Amino acid sequence: xxxxxxxxxxxxxxxxxxxxxxxxxxxxxxxxxxxxxxxxxxxxxxxxxxxxxxxxxxxxxxxxxxxxxxxxxxxxxxxxxxxxxxxxxxxxxxxxxxxxxxxxxxxxxxxxxxxxxxxxxxxxxxxxxxxxxxxxxxxxxxxxxx
Amino acid sequence: xxxxxxxxxxxxxxxxxxxxxxxxxxxxxxxxxxxxxxxxxxxxxxxxxxxxxxxxxxxxxxxxxxxxxxxxxxxxxxxxxxxxxxxxxxxxxxxxxxxxxxxxxxxxxxxxxxxxxxxxxxxxxxxxxxxxxxxxxxxxxxxxxxxxxxxxxxxxxxxxxxxxxxxxxxxxxxxxxxxxxxxxxxxxxxxxxxxxxxxxxxxxxxxxxxxxxxxxxxxxxxxxxxxxxxxxxxxxxxxxxxxxxxxxxxxxxxxxxxxxxxxxxxxxxxxxxxxxxxxxxxxxxxxxxxxxxxxxxxxxxxxxxxxxxxxxxxxxxxxxxxxxxxxxxxxxxxxxxxxxxxxxxxxxxxxxxxxxxxxxxxxxxxxxxxxxxxxx
Numbered sequence: 001x002x003x004x005x006x007x008x009x010x011x012x013x014x015x016x017x018x019x020x021x022x023x024x025x026x027x028x029x030x031x032x033x034x035x036x037x038x039x040x041x042x043x044x045x046x047x048x049x050x051x052x053x054x055x056x057x058x059x060x061x062x063x064x065x066x067x068x069x070x071x072x073x074x075x076x077x078x079x080x081x082x083x084x085x086x087x088x089x090x091x092x093x094x095x096x097x098x099x100x101x102x103x104x105x106x107x108x109x110x111x112x113x114x115x116x117x118x119x120x121x122x123x124x125x126x127x128x129x130x131x132x133x134x135x136x137x138x139x140x141x142x143x144x145x146x
Numbered sequence: 147x148x149x150x151x152x153x154x155x156x157x158x159x160x161x162x163x164x165x166x167x168x169x170x171x172x173x174x175x176x177x178x179x180x181x182x183x184x185x186x187x188x189x190x191x192x193x194x195x196x197x198x199x200x201x202x203x204x205x206x207x208x209x210x211x212x213x214x215x216x217x218x219x220x221x222x223x224x225x226x227x228x229x230x231x232x233x234x235x236x237x238x239x240x241x242x243x244x245x246x247x248x249x250x251x252x253x254x255x256x257x258x259x260x261x262x263x264x265x266x267x268x269x270x271x272x273x274x275x276x277x278x279x280x281x282x283x284x285x286x287x288x289x290x291x292x293x294x295x296x297x298x299x300x301x302x303x304x305x306x307x308x309x310x311x312x313x314x315x316x317x318x319x320x321x322x323x324x325x326x327x328x329x330x331x332x333x334x335x336x337x338x339x340x341x342x343x344x345x346x347x348x349x350x351x352x353x354x355x356x357x358x359x360x361x362x363x364x365x366x367x368x369x370x371x372x373x374x375x376x377x378x379x380x381x382x383x384x385x386x387x388x389x390x391x392x393x394x395x396x397x398x399x400x401x402x403x404x405x406x407x408x409x410x411x412x413x414x415x416x417x418x419x420x421x422x423x424x425x426x427x428x429x430x431x432x433x434x435x436x437x438x439x440x441x442x443x444x445x446x447x448x449x450x451x452x453x454x455x456x457x458x459x460x461x462x463x464x465x466x467x468x469x470x471x472x473x474x475x476x477x478x479x480x481x482x483x484x485x486x487x488x489x490x491x492x493x494x495x496x497x498x499x500x501x502x503x504x505x506x507x508x509x510x511x512x513x514x515x516x517x518x519x520x521x522x
């Protein structure tokens with residue numbers, strides 16, 4: 001009896017856990033580019049490289065215009081951790097080094113998804129990220145590959 | 147009166163600091179700033195920002211302006227204000243240069259640019275990018291190794307491969323100015339004035355290797371130069387002819403990860419027929435809570451003179467120190483540090499020559515420093 005009860009409980013626990021074990025959690029952000037940009041996907045390294053300005057040109061030679069969100073944005077926190085592989089604070093420190101050594105400026109920061117979408121829509125060379133539930137009409141969502 | 151006006155202006159800027167960096171024209175113009183106020187006390191000698199009366203101290207502010215008038219053209223300048231009453235020139239340009247980007251691997255710089263030397267070479271006054279209030283004296287102090295900027299032409303760039311390895315490089319040719327402190331006239335009278343400005347014509351650079359290990363950076367940097375006498379040093383009695391060629395070379399390693407930082411550097415300066423300098427340090431820091439950081443640093447610098455054989459505390463600097471910092475934000479920190487210094491290469495009284503001759507020069511100095519530093 002006790003064995004059957006243990007098995008039943010184990011089954012219930014296993015079934016309850018199944019959805020989270022089987023599926024990759026959906027990213028908390030979408031990477032977007034202008035609708036005219038031919039790029040359909042970017043590797044994680046390349047995307048990070050664009051936002052840290054280590055790479056500054058698209059494959060056709062045009063200059064990339066990355067667009068960030070503010071420090072407190074949930075999309076920025078998720079993008080920093082999952083793509084740049086640094087905390088927002090570490091990214092800020094990286095840009096302090098660049099600014100104060102006269103090497104570069106960080107990407108402009110927009111206040112929220114709507115502003116990022118509008119900026120990407122109006123600039124053929126722009127790339128940005130927005131929260132997963134953002135309205136992305138008029139821009140192209142691209143995939144991030146490993 | 148002039149200093150008072152500047153101090154008032156800076157006070158206004160300091161009050162404005164929490165508002166954050168100013169960004170105009172959709173990122174084409176940015177204004178950032180940083181600075182700090184600190185005071186230091188010692189039990190004997192004067193050292194860095196500290197002395198026995200606590201009257202040396204530091205109070206400075208810098209304003210960095212970057213403009214991108216064209217996609218490939220950047221104009222950068224940084225104005226440094228020193229608020230100490232005893233400073234004759236309260237405001238100077240740290241650097242001011244134009245940069246043209248050909249591609250990621252090649253950017254041309256013309257003007258007065260920051261000196262690409264070691265880990266901290268371009269960030270001397272930015273206290274929010276390091277654990278200790280002051281930088282290690284054996285490399286970034288008056289050891290004739292580091293100078294703030296070069297006036298000339300430079301090339302810089304970054305490349306990386308598919309395996310995740312990155313390479314940063316800087317190369318430059320131009321003029322350097324370095325403040326020299328040589329407190330060893332008591333053992334080598336021909337070393338000349340105790341403090342003076344030297345002018346170099348130099349060529350050098352830095353290579354940074356970025357392995358595919360997050361937070362790790364390895365650097366090699368140095369320069370080769372020839373010293374020319376400044377009008378100031380000639381006026382102080384030094385001969386007018388140029389000195390021998392010299393070179394500076396060093397290696398640096400930095401690892402930054404999850405609240406932990408480790409930095410180590412070693413530099414050598416050699417000059418034919420004159421002094422050589424060997425300096426190095428190890429600096430560790432860790433955030434024990436989200437806001438509280440502890441740091442420790444050990445440092446060694448040894449100077450050798452051609453005309454002096456034997457040992458003297460005037461040629462040695464050994465320091466062991468610790469710091470405790472409270473970070474209100476990543477851009478605002480309060481620091482309290484203690485250093486135990488042995489040797490008089492960088493720690494000595496104003497009358498060092500007489501103190502040495504009379505046998506009252508103290509070799510060991512305890513240093514306490516406190517201050518706040520900010521950036522935005």
